[in-house]
Amino acid sequence: MKKLLLVSAVGLALSGCGGGSGGGNNDNNGGSVTPPVTEPAVASVTGSIEKINGNEITVNGRSFTVESVKFNNTTLPNFTFKQNMTNMMVQVNTAEKASSATVTLEPTMAGLVTYRKGTSFAVNGITLDFAALSDDIDVGDWVFVSSLPTANAGYKVLSVVEIDVEHEYPELEDHYEIEGRIASIEQGTQMFVLGSNIDVYYGDAVSLPAKGLKVGQWVEVEGRNAVDHFAATEVELDGYDIDDAFEDSDIEGIVTSVENLHTGEPSFSLNYRGSFATDSSTCYRLDDSYRCDLNLMKNLKQGVEVEVTSKYVAGQRIASIIEFEQPDWDDNQGNWQGKEFECEGRVSNAIYSADTNELVSFIVSRCENDAEQILADNKVFIDAQTRFENIDKMNIDGSLVEVEGHIINKSKIALEVEAWEADD
The missing domain is CATH 2.40.50.140 (Nucleic acid-binding proteins)
Incomplete structure (x- = not known):
C-alpha cells in the first residue's frame, strides 16, 4: 500500500472486478484479471503511519496534510508528528488526497509505563514486549502503544511513543485507556477479561454500552490501574461493522477469520474488531497493483495482512477492494x-x-x-x-x-x- 493516486470520484468503478476471464495477462497469478479499477474516494482511512514529512503523513499509501489532531474526542493543540511516531495507529477523516485532514490517534493503550526491563515493559499494569523499545522510555513515562492482534487475541506491539504530559499535554496526565476483545464476563463480580489476560472491573463505570456487555465485543475502556486489574470508568463499543459515521472507509489490519470461502462470496473479520461481507463485485488485488484478480480470493486467510476498502450498507460493511499487503510483521503470521x-x-x-x-x-x-x-x-x-x-x-x-x-x-x-x- 505504499502508493495510490486517489481519484476524487464518488462511488466505485469496479466494472467486472469480481469475475471475468484473463487471457493474455498474467500480472497477478494469471486468469480472471480485469482492467485497472478507479480508486474510490473514502471518508475515513485507518492504519499505521508509514511516513512523516513535515505536516504531511502517509497512511495506507495515501498522503494527507494534517490540519488538526485529536485524541479521546479532544483536540491536541500544536501536536506535531515526529519521525519516531511512524507505525502509530491513526484514523484520518477526509475524502480528498492532500487536503487538510483531521487525524485521530487510535492507540491500543495509553497511560503510564509501570515496568521496564530490556524490551519488556508494562503500561497500565499490562506487560508487553517490543524489540524496538526506545532506551529513552522508562517507568513513569506516559505513552501511546499501537498494536495489531495476535492469534490468541494478545497484542503485537507496533510502536511505543512517549508524550510529554507534564508540559505539553497536561490534560492527558490522568487519562488511561486500553482496548481489545472481551473474552469472558463474570457478572457476579462485575469483571471481564480483555484480550488474553487483562482483568477489567466495570462495576463503577459511569458509561457502558446501551445493550450491555457481551463476549466478542471490541471495546475501548477508560479508567485506571488498580494493582491486579484495570478499573473502568467508561466502556465503549468500537467495532468496524457497527460504525456508520463514515460510510466509505479504508482500513488495514490482520485477517482474524474467514468464512464461506468456498461459496465465492466469503465473509471475514479484521483485527477481531468487526466483520466484512463480500459480493460479486469485490476486487481482490496485490499490493501496489491496480488490477483485480479473482484467483487471489484463495489468499484470504487468517493471519494475512490486508487493506480493505468498504462501504457501510444496510447495517454491515461490504468490502469493495481487498488488497493483500507484503507482510510487515512476519513473525506474527506463523502463529495462525x-x-x-x-x-x-x-x-x-x-x-x-x-x-x-x-x-x-x-x-x-x-x-x-x-x-x-x-x-x-x-x-x-x-x-x-x-x-x-x-x-x-x-x-x-x-x-x-x-x-x-x-x-x-x-x-x-x-x-x-x-x-x-x-x-x-
Whole structure:
C-alpha cells in the first residue's frame, strides 16, 4: 500500500472486478484479471503511519496534510508528528488526497509505563514486549502503544511513543485507556477479561454500552490501574461493522477469520474488531497493483495482512477492494496455523445464560481445524459476532448445523452457524 493516486470520484468503478476471464495477462497469478479499477474516494482511512514529512503523513499509501489532531474526542493543540511516531495507529477523516485532514490517534493503550526491563515493559499494569523499545522510555513515562492482534487475541506491539504530559499535554496526565476483545464476563463480580489476560472491573463505570456487555465485543475502556486489574470508568463499543459515521472507509489490519470461502462470496473479520461481507463485485488485488484478480480470493486467510476498502450498507460493511499487503510483521503470521475450525452434525447440550437467556455454547457431532485434524473437544462458544442462518438459536438442541469459526486460547468461537442438510 505504499502508493495510490486517489481519484476524487464518488462511488466505485469496479466494472467486472469480481469475475471475468484473463487471457493474455498474467500480472497477478494469471486468469480472471480485469482492467485497472478507479480508486474510490473514502471518508475515513485507518492504519499505521508509514511516513512523516513535515505536516504531511502517509497512511495506507495515501498522503494527507494534517490540519488538526485529536485524541479521546479532544483536540491536541500544536501536536506535531515526529519521525519516531511512524507505525502509530491513526484514523484520518477526509475524502480528498492532500487536503487538510483531521487525524485521530487510535492507540491500543495509553497511560503510564509501570515496568521496564530490556524490551519488556508494562503500561497500565499490562506487560508487553517490543524489540524496538526506545532506551529513552522508562517507568513513569506516559505513552501511546499501537498494536495489531495476535492469534490468541494478545497484542503485537507496533510502536511505543512517549508524550510529554507534564508540559505539553497536561490534560492527558490522568487519562488511561486500553482496548481489545472481551473474552469472558463474570457478572457476579462485575469483571471481564480483555484480550488474553487483562482483568477489567466495570462495576463503577459511569458509561457502558446501551445493550450491555457481551463476549466478542471490541471495546475501548477508560479508567485506571488498580494493582491486579484495570478499573473502568467508561466502556465503549468500537467495532468496524457497527460504525456508520463514515460510510466509505479504508482500513488495514490482520485477517482474524474467514468464512464461506468456498461459496465465492466469503465473509471475514479484521483485527477481531468487526466483520466484512463480500459480493460479486469485490476486487481482490496485490499490493501496489491496480488490477483485480479473482484467483487471489484463495489468499484470504487468517493471519494475512490486508487493506480493505468498504462501504457501510444496510447495517454491515461490504468490502469493495481487498488488497493483500507484503507482510510487515512476519513473525506474527506463523502463529495462525490451526486457528480456524469447521463443525457439522447434530447439536446437543445447548447452554443458555441464566442472566440474559442468550445462547452461550453447544456441542456438535464432529469438528476439525483448518489443518484437517479432527478435534476431540466439540464444544462451540457463541459471542457477539456470531451469525445465525436459517436456524432458531433459542431451540437449537437437536438441529443439524454447519459451524465455521476461529480458535482463541483453545476455545472454538463460532462466527457462523447455519442449518445443514446431511447427505443421504
